[in-house]
Amino acid sequence: MPGEWNFADVWEAIAATTPEAIAQVHGQERITWQQFDAAADGIAHALLEAGVQRQDKVALYLRNGPAYLQSAFGCMKAGLVPVNTNYRYREEELHYLWDNADAVAVVFHGEFTETIEAIRARCRKVRLWIHVDDGTFPCPAWAQSYASLAHAAVQRARAPWGRSGDDIILIYTGGTTGRPRGVMWRQHDLYMASNTTDDPPQARLEHVRSRVANAAAQRKTPSGLPAAPLMHGTAYVFAGTILSRGGTLVTLTGRNFDAAELLTTVQRAAVTDLCIVGDAFCRPMVEALDAEPERWDISGLKAVSSSGMMWSDTNKARLLRHAPAVMLIDFLNSSEASGMGRAITSSRQRTASARFTLGRNAFVIDDAGRPVRPGSGVAGRVAVRGAVPLGYYGDPKKTAETFPVIDGERCAIPGDFARVEADGSIVLLGRGSVSINTGGEKVFPEEVEECIKQLAPVRDAVVVGIPDERFGEVVAAIVESAPASDLTAAQISAHVRERLAGHKTPRHVMLVASLGRGPNGKADYPALRQRVADWLKAQASSRETRPQPGMPA
Template sequence: MGIGSIIHEITENPRVTDVVEAAKAVRVLTSSGLVDLSKPAHIAAVLRSNRTNGPAVGLMTKAVLEYPDSVAVTDERGSLTYRELDERSDALANALLDMGVSAGAAVGMLARDHRGLLTTVVAAGKAGFNLVMFNTGFAGAQLADVARREKVSAVLHDAEFTDLLSDLDDLPRIITWLDDEPPAGAIVLDDLVARAPRPVPTPASPSRLTVLTSGTTGTPKGAPRGKVSPLGSAMLLDRLPIPRESAAVIATPMFHGTGFALWLVCAGLGNNVVTMRRFDAVTTLEAIAANRAEMLVAVPTMLSRILDLGADEIARHDLSSLRGIVVAGSPLTPELSERIQDRFGDVLYNLYGSTEVSVAAVATPDELRLAPGTAGRPPVTARLRLIDRGEQVVEPGRRGEIFVRCAVAFSGYTDGTGKPMQEGYMSTGDVGHLDENGLLFVDGRADDMIVSGGENVYPQEVEQLIAAHDDVEDAAVLGVPDPEYGQRLRAVIVLRADATLDADGVRAHVKANLARHKVPRDVFIVADLPRNPTGKVMRGALLEMTADSA
């Protein structure tokens, strides 16, 4: 079993209609080393695991077959090999089954990035659970609402989140990370995985992973995924410099799509994935240097914090191994794009996608130099369209809602709803435009657009202009109701320590560069912006922060 099996896995997907694109995807998989045609037995085992247990177990199967003694993960407690991680996941899967958690049941996980999270993900796949990956930024009531909606029957969580579980029903709980002594009677993952591993019974139906949407304005929705086509890996490998048998520092939270997907592909290529429970700029640079990491995965705010360390502090660390910085999760401003490449060289890759459509576009370093801030082009097998008032946009500069056709797009939320579709293309909910080179720019959320005095305004355009000012450390712009104009712009800004800019200066800066109707009438200077763990501004919290002063 070899290339024919892979092609069958791809072409049986109803969303794949282009045989040429499918062939390109196969070439990406083989040239990257993720698929080794000289090892047909390994290919068969991986495909079988993916069908039965999902992608985490599939790629872990490959890693254990080909890199059993290579380091799989490095966290604050040291390193584990792929063999050790595999054995720990066997023990945990059996322990959960022995506790009465049945195959097919929903299991919730509320954990930061560390060995416990990875062990839980693989164990859930082996046992056939539906793993629901909770956001570590949840409030207690929000967590309880999602847990009940997803019918969670057990929770694995870091000890620091114990108080958040108080609104949950009385469910089995396992602590995945402890900093102190465990509470009396607590069940701790480390104790369960210390048991002798034994084979895990094959589940009757495939496992499922439910990733939650960002939920910056309301309760997050669940986006479930079962078996994933090999195209998911090909889309990442096509335009990203994912290393092989090396190391990658993943600073983005793995409970969300980008960090999780890149961990899976890194595992399939035998990499040491370096994790951290909380982001710290200096610690991140130290991790790159200590592990000779070739790739860093981060969100824009993390990269901004690294740059804020200054040239001297950055130069203290040996970053010569770094071949790629992958940024995702929230918009990359042109100003930050340029600053990163000026400091680290042409190694920046901007990944644009969503929980629902997976990877929509990737910008390479050359494209970011040509058009700073661009989202780039679709990877292999992905296609996108811009739609304006029901018509496809073809001319450069004209805005339209972004629709993506992708073989690994999700099939609907757990509440039965879905995303708008047009001729097989799924809406991302964003608005964008193409430049004269065919490069995509994301202009903002479609539902963020406001009409002020009869003029359409996208807040992100104003936000990026303000963020590029030398005195501004961080900025967010949003629309709020206005009794005279219908809606108006509100800018919320974090200034640098030595800044002299004030609210009138912000308005003057916008007026000098954009049309008058894009000048924010409200300007607030604050100490920090409320962002979720993936770097997105929490719009609801931002409105609450400024409501009393409006």
């Protein structure tokens, strides 16, 4: 629609306003806004010359690095749709994703060349492959060189169909069950949902130029680092927000998360805004800081935000000891909804874990679709109206379930359950898709996980439901404790029983060296449920074969 936001328009305006400012930092690479803009023009020209059509999909099969956002920018310039791709997927998963997304082009790092070659003949919709050199496999004959294309542009890339706020950004999310689904965001809606500037809905690009110029003159432009891979929605949206503020996007070079690399990069690149995913990132950070308190200076950090996973009070307090001036922000967001709620913690303001202030357009409804009365104790689903996605790409049934029309407005209800307190704040209980039904009582794993994490030796915990003949399901916990800890399963169960209802107490506690969370910090609940089931089966088998008293050994 006319007058709406498009990321390409905004970033071009910023590049024209502060061309020599740094847009991207990756290791030793420093890329100015002018270079960022020019590289994206080169990729846009290459896509257009390949004969793409308006809103065709382009898959980004990339690790973190300059090419990721440059490619996304190029897609947006050409009126195309960037599609994130989980680089941990195997051949069948990749083929499913690209086929489901109708991808016509793929930008990929060289290390993935062999994986692509195994399925390339089946990817009949893909007409252009763009190889990003990472020092592994050279550019194959069937692909074009990213570097050659990115440096070839001599003029602004403009598609004949133009751009608009209706252009789509497609964010594929694995969720907790089933195959990945592509969440369709209008660019205008995603811009407004993630807007941390003062850009009103109908402002013009002159407003952006003025805002960015003023921030540059006052040296207030942010330097943002997403700790998770850009292939995940949390990091991707955070990166777009930093760039839309005229800031510098800093990315880590390591293939796996390394707290020492993160802290070193925060100091060296003068990072002001850090995006993590809960304790999976915060805990290694504070452990490194506690072990070597004089090694890193992170006093330049202004904000550390987390989304997609609960963040314990204990680790927040530990981080604040090393950076007392920083603001810690919990966002209750998902790929399907933004602005459901937030919680702010600082040295002067403490907010209990899992407690959020509802967003301006958020509300909680019960099973009948009625608003939950504050203080009633009823668990309801968090919903948000306003700037929400259009739905899931190619999945009208799931779209209707997750994005219903309520009182004449399309809303997003991704499945987060919460209790509304008397003061209007909410206590997050967890996702309904992983809730446990034990004897007719509903248990939300996150509530029990947070309780377990209050024990000092506990480093991480996941709670799942295990089939049970009597109760249907019972609660089981997988707990990762500190090395050399003497914490026992009985102590964990007793701790929970003292603080939560009896039916929420884990009947089974599996102590492990590592939970093995993904790079986005999220737990694979189905896989962990199977892990507990296999452990219980092995235990039962061991008991059956163990000699009984009075029997020969």
